Amino acid sequence: MCSVEMELLPLLCLCLLSVSGTTFADGNKRPVIMVKEGKDATLPCSFPEKRKEPFRWMKEGQELVYKYHETGSPDQDPQFLGRVSHFSSELKKGNASIIIRNTKLSDSGHYTCEFPYIRQTFSIQLLVERVVIMVKEGSEATLPCSIRGISGKQSFRWIKDGLKLYDYQTTSQVSQLHGRVIHFESEVKKGNASIIIKNTKLSDSGHYTCEFPYIRQTFNIQLLVERVVIMVKEGSEATLPCYIGGISRKQPFRWMKDGQESVYEWDDTNSLHQGPQFFGRVSHSDSELKKGNASIILKNTKLSDSGHYTCTFSQQTFNMQLLVGDISKVSIRALNQTKNMAVLQCEVEADFLKPRIEWEDSDGNILPAEEPHITRIKSHYSITVQVVVTKTNNYHCVAEQEEISHEMKAETYVFVLDELDEWRSPPSWREILIICAFGCLLIGLLCCKKCCRRGSGANSRAAEAVPLRGRNPGGI
Numbered sequence: 001m002c003s004v005e006m007e008l009l010p011l012l013c014l015c016l017l018s019v020s021g022t023t024f025a026d027g028n029k030r031p032v033i034m035v036k037e038g039k040d041a042t043l044p045c046s047f048p049e050k051r052k053e054p055f056r057w058m059k060e061g062q063e064l065v066y067k068y069h070e071t072g073s074p075d076q077d078p079q080f081l082g083r084v085s086h087f088s089s090e091l092k093k094g095n096a097s098i099i100i101r102n103t104k105l106s107d108s109g110h111y112t113c114e115f116p117y118i119r120q121t122f123s124i125q126l127l128v129e130r131v132v133i134m135v136k137e138g139s140e141a142t143l144p145c146s147i148r149g150i151s152g153k154q155s156f157r158w159i160k161d162g163l164k165l166y167d168y169q170t171t172s173q174v175s176q177l178h179g180r181v182i183h184f185e186s187e188v189k190k191g192n193a194s195i196i197i198k199n200t201k202l203s204d205s206g207h208y209t210c211e212f213p214y215i216r217q218t219f220n221i222q223l224l225v226e227r228v229v230i231m232v233k234e235g236s237e238a239t240l241p242c243y244i245g246g247i248s249r250k251q252p253f254r255w256m257k258d259g260q261e262s263v264y265e266w267d268d269t270n271s272l273h274q275g276p277q278f279f280g281r282v283s284h285s286d287s288e289l290k291k292g293n294a295s296i297i298l299k300n301t302k303l304s305d306s307g308h309y310t311c312t313f314s315q316q317t318f319n320m321q322l323l324v325g326d327i328s329k330v331s332i333r334a335l336n337q338t339k340n341m342a343v344l345q346c347e348v349e350a351d352f353l354k355p356r357i358e359w360e361d362s363d364g365n366i367l368p369a370e371e372p373h374i375t376r377i378k379s380h381y382s383i384t385v386q387v388v389v390t391k392t393n394n395y396h397c398v399a400e401q402e403e404i405s406h407e408m409k410a411e412t413y414v415f416v417l418d419e420l421d422e423w424r425s426p427p428s429w430r431e432i433l434i435i436c437a438f439g440c441l442l443i444g445l446l447c448c449k450k451c452c453r454r455g456s457g458a459n460s461r462a463a464e465a466v467p468l469r470g471r472n473p474g475g476i
């Protein structure tokens, strides 16, 4: 960056490096500023000396973002009109930082701060991220939208995926919302056009735009409504939530499974109806019901209870999914064993929740295993994971349904010869041959020695025998 200028102004460059480490970027390591869409971004830049100095900011080297006291340069790019300013009180300190208001996704990019008289530029990366709001189906979502420095009511409207959703002037909302959207009347005069969507549906997910038409300001938000999923281990208890609140009298409610099967119903005549599949296993709380809470508790859950549940309560419906998980089998099979290694296969059977499977040694170290092989039939998982082991140890295969902290394991003992063992126990053929050869040589040598000795001994014995023989006849 300093290449040419460095030769001309070596001291200045050095000075810059030490004074403003954050604004000075060398090569590809330029500083990154991250902001949420709609928020303000301050892009820092400083002149090396504490004095007022003309400067300009460019985006991608060609679009003029902002200029201060500079003549003969092109006009500000329209996308930045009225949104950018410098800090006038900071100018005399050589501070050429700017602020970009109400940032847009398209503002993301590479910015340069330039001091034309010293031909010096500084780089910065701006990253504007979409505002994403995530809520669970059935709960409330607040979509924020506000402008500052506004006095008096500003008209606003909300648009979803290109279609008008809510208009402040007419307080009209599209039928799909059925009165589920409210704004904050007391906040409107402060420029706050935030809305709340009550009892959110999966279909409320999408791209929302808040518009102030008279001052031409827009804000974007992504809403993501996620299905409520309740996960429990087979045999345990599940609470299925259904809450509206804000009432003081018991109201009838009805729970259904998969759209048709009756689970639990309570009506005005105080009569209770339980579906045959659920008989004696479901309950609600009367005191909670008075507060607008029609949640139920399902005891002794079965795998077959898994499914899609709806609660209809006070003209509203709440949707959720129940998953009753279990691991029914974990076993280990030795596929192949040689004297130096073994191939082990772990076999797992599980329902509704895919388990995470890990091979561990006796110290709990996780072993690098093959990719799991997964077969899924409806909600039943059959998974195998192979591992190659080369050491004698106790090996475990651990399967866990993390969502419900349900774990099951199997273990096996494997004996293999590792390199050290090879020296301690059974020798190799080569070693046997060498030992044999040595042995033979030794025996040979000993034999030879003995033979030689026997040779001379025989002679002496023979010599001794001679007189014996000679004596014998003499003795006879």
Ligand SMILES: *[C@@H]1O[C@H](CO)[C@@H](O)[C@H](O)[C@H]1NC(C)=O
Pocket: 042, 044, 046, 087, 090, 095, 096, 097
């Ligand atoms: C320049 O001014 C801005 C805005 O007041 C401030 O945030 C920044 O820290 C200043 N930079 C320096 C180097 O003083």
Ligand SMILES: *[C@@H]1O[C@H](CO)[C@@H](O)[C@H](O)[C@H]1NC(C)=O
Pocket: 146, 184, 187, 192, 193, 194
């Ligand atoms: C706008 O109003 C809502 C509801 O009162 C509040 O939660 C939010 O903080 C307000 N936003 C601003 C920027 O004041």
Ligand SMILES: *[C@@H]1O[C@H](CO)[C@@H](O)[C@H](O)[C@H]1NC(C)=O
Pocket: 239, 243, 284, 285, 288, 293, 294, 295, 296, 297
């Ligand atoms: C509703 O009642 C259930 C028990 O019946 C309870 O677990 C839950 O916390 C209650 N919900 C609210 C929002 O009060």
Ligand SMILES: *[C@@H]1O[C@H](CO)[C@@H](O)[C@H](O)[C@H]1NC(C)=O
Pocket: 335, 336, 337
């Ligand atoms: C066992 O391993 C050997 C050597 O890697 C291989 O030739 C053989 O096919 C394997 N046997 C099985 C059943 O996988």
